[in-house]
Amino acid sequence: MAEPAAPRPNSTLYSIPGASVASTAPAAAPPDPVAAARSVAEVLALSQVDAVFADLDRDLVGLAPVKQRIRDIAALLVVDKLRLNAGLSAHTPSLHMSFTGNPGTGKTTVALRMAQVLHRLGYVRTGQLVAATRDDLVGQYIGHTAPKTREVLKRAMGGVLFIDEAYYLYRPENERDYGQEAIEILLQVMENQRDDLVVILAGYAQRMRTFFESNPGMRSRIAHHLDFPDYSSGELLLIADRMLDSMNYQFSPGAREAFAEYLARRRSQPHFANARSVRNALDRIRLRQASRLFSQAERVLSRTDLTTLEPQDIRASRVFDGGVA
Amino acid sequence: MMTNPTGRLTQGQFSFLPDLTDAEITLQIVYGLKRNFAWSIEYTDDPHPRNTYWEMYGNPMFDLRDPAGVLHELNACRATFPHHYVRLQAFDSTRGVESIAMSFIVNRPKTEPGFQLERQEAQGRNIRYSVSGYAAAAPEGERYHG
Numbered sequence: 001m002a003e004p005a006a007p008r009p010n011s012t013l014y015s016i017p018g019a020s021v022a023s024t025a026p027a028a029a030p031p032d033p034v035a036a037a038r039s040v041a042e043v044l045a046l047s048q049v050d051a052v053f054a055d056l057d058r059d060l061v062g063l064a065p066v067k068q069r070i071r072d073i074a075a076l077l078v079v080d081k082l083r084l085n086a087g088l089s090a091h092t093p094s095l096h097m098s099f100t101g102n103p104g105t106g107k108t109t110v111a112l113r114m115a116q117v118l119h120r121l122g123y124v125r126t127g128q129l130v131a132a133t134r135d136d137l138v139g140q141y142i143g144h145t146a147p148k149t150r151e152v153l154k155r156a157m158g159g160v161l162f163i164d165e166a167y168y169l170y171r172p173e174n175e176r177d178y179g180q181e182a183i184e185i186l187l188q189v190m191e192n193q194r195d196d197l198v199v200i201l202a203g204y205a206q207r208m209r210t211f212f213e214s215n216p217g218m219r220s221r222i223a224h225h226l227d228f229p230d231y232s233s234g235e236l237l238l239i240a241d242r243m244l245d246s247m248n249y250q251f252s253p254g255a256r257e258a259f260a261e262y263l264a265r266r267r268s269q270p271h272f273a274n275a276r277s278v279r280n281a282l283d284r285i286r287l288r289q290a291s292r293l294f295s296q297a298e299r300v301l302s303r304t305d306l307t308t309l310e311p312q313d314i315r316a317s318r319v320f321d322g323g324v325a
Numbered sequence: 326m327m328t329n330p331t332g333r334l335t336q337g338q339f340s341f342l343p344d345l346t347d348a349e350i351t352l353q354i355v356y357g358l359k360r361n362f363a364w365s366i367e368y369t370d371d372p373h374p375r376n377t378y379w380e381m382y383g384n385p386m387f388d389l390r391d392p393a394g395v396l397h398e399l400n401a402c403r404a405t406f407p408h409h410y411v412r413l414q415a416f417d418s419t420r421g422v423e424s425i426a427m428s429f430i431v432n433r434p435k436t437e438p439g440f441q442l443e444r445q446e447a448q449g450r451n452i453r454y455s456v457s458g459y460a461a462a463a464p465e466g467e468r469y470h471g
Contacts, residue, residue: 126390147383154398158391196393 035085043078047120056113061242062235066110069226070117077121094223095123095198096190098166098212100205101228104276107202108164110228114200115160124198128159134168137182145178149185157196166201167211183215190221231274236263240278244309249286254311259285265319281317288313332439334372337412338429347396350413350431354392362415362426363387364395368406370468371461373440382406385416399431408434408469434469 037043044050053074056067073095080090095118099107112129119127132152139145153161163169171177190199201218203211205227212219231239237260244250251259262281266272289309293301335341345353357364364386367379382402386395395413402411411432414425438459445453460468 125393128390154386154394155389157389157393157397193393193397196391196397 037082037085040078040082043081047078047122049074049078049117049120052113052117052120059242060106060109060113061238062231063106063110063228066106066226066228069224070110070114073224074117074121077118077123081121092123092194094194094221096222097198097200097224097226098208098222099200099202099226099228100208102204102230102274104274104278105228105230106275107228108162110226111160111162111200111202115198118160118198124160125158128156129162130156130159131162131164132156133164134179137163137169137186138178140178142178145181146185149182153185153189153197157193160198160200162200162202165203167203167207170211170214172214183218187217187221233260233263233267236274236278239275240282243279243282247282247286249282249307249309252308252310255309255314258311258314262314262317262319269319284317285309285313288316332437334410334430334433334437336372336374336428336430338427340430344433345429345431350399351392351396353427353429354395354413357415357427358390358392360417360426361419362417364389365414365416366395366399366402366411367414368402368409368411368432370406370409370434370465371458372410373458373461374456379410379412382411403432406432410434436469 037046053071056070060067076093080093083090097114099111101107108131115124115127115129118124130152136152137145137149139148169179169183171179186199189197199222201208201222237256240259240263241251259281263278266277266281286309292310292313293299293305299305333340339345354364365384366382368382369376369379382405383398386398389395399411399413409432410430412428412430415427417424417426440456440458443455443457445455447453458468
């Protein structure tokens, strides 16, 4: 962060004639503990990246290619740190990324984790993630866009800027759209202030492809294109288990099978949004469980009654009648 | 007797020190951000001691957490007004304080001619004093040519 200070232009101005020139060394930056590390294990221990990886493996189901890519990036950053400590040149790698994948595949969650990983490795100064959409970046009249975009960029500096549904920035059907202006400012900062800011663009694969085709400058400045695969049915069930666990619910023995069947039917319907659909389905199942318990006004409800979801809660869904969820 | 031998404007913090480098300015910004101050940038070419309110460059930067944003804005201001005085100010919004907590000059013109003390003889050999900058006679925008 602190560059070697240029010699002061007016250091002689303050010297008393005959006295030695006063030392004007700039304040030293606080020492970085990672700077002394010589092995990968030391860097990992000092930066506690391992803890983030463990969290990543534990909290995120599936997504093997994404996790592998994050490990690769982290490995590069660790080795670069060691190169720097050994006095070799280490270019700050371009860390801008694009996350593509269907709805509900965990793009936002991974972006949050990415901010943590980069922060632990010392590549962004704060672990903050500033999320922005078209509304935050693009103005409504001439001269409105640039200050708005700069404002967001300034706020995100030192951390990660996450632009969700980035393709909305570019509206080819309207050539006077101000989105282009926002993209240009974004590109400029992505290029010139790589040390200060990491930009992550996210969106659905097909539309992101069109976006990159019409903005080749954007594509070439993004080094890492991560594709988020759809979850398998087993993984979705696992996700459901974890969601329920965090909300203090559980499936009764028959209910898990019923939910698996529900997922199989729901998958084949349009607008299936992976983990998000699972969350919504669970919310509706909780509603049905609540009204089932509500109707038994006289019954004393035990802890198990309150936490258990029964098969009939699930089978009451419209999906089982061939309807849309 | 010369009371200000360097002829430099001495207003705000650090003004008797040599100019701060960007790294040192960054450290000050970090200090302010840690205490939840909002940084803002002001510029003027009329640094009369009684000219309290300089022109604002952009809005005060609330909800920033990293010094890079402030420095970025400062460099933009320096590029726009290379021959003006530019200062950084930190606003402390703590209830009951609600005022500027830090203020220091981060850009100054190359030559600073200083101020003249004018004495006016009034009734009964009283003296009235006033201060005027040597550069202030020129119109706004043409005062310090660098």
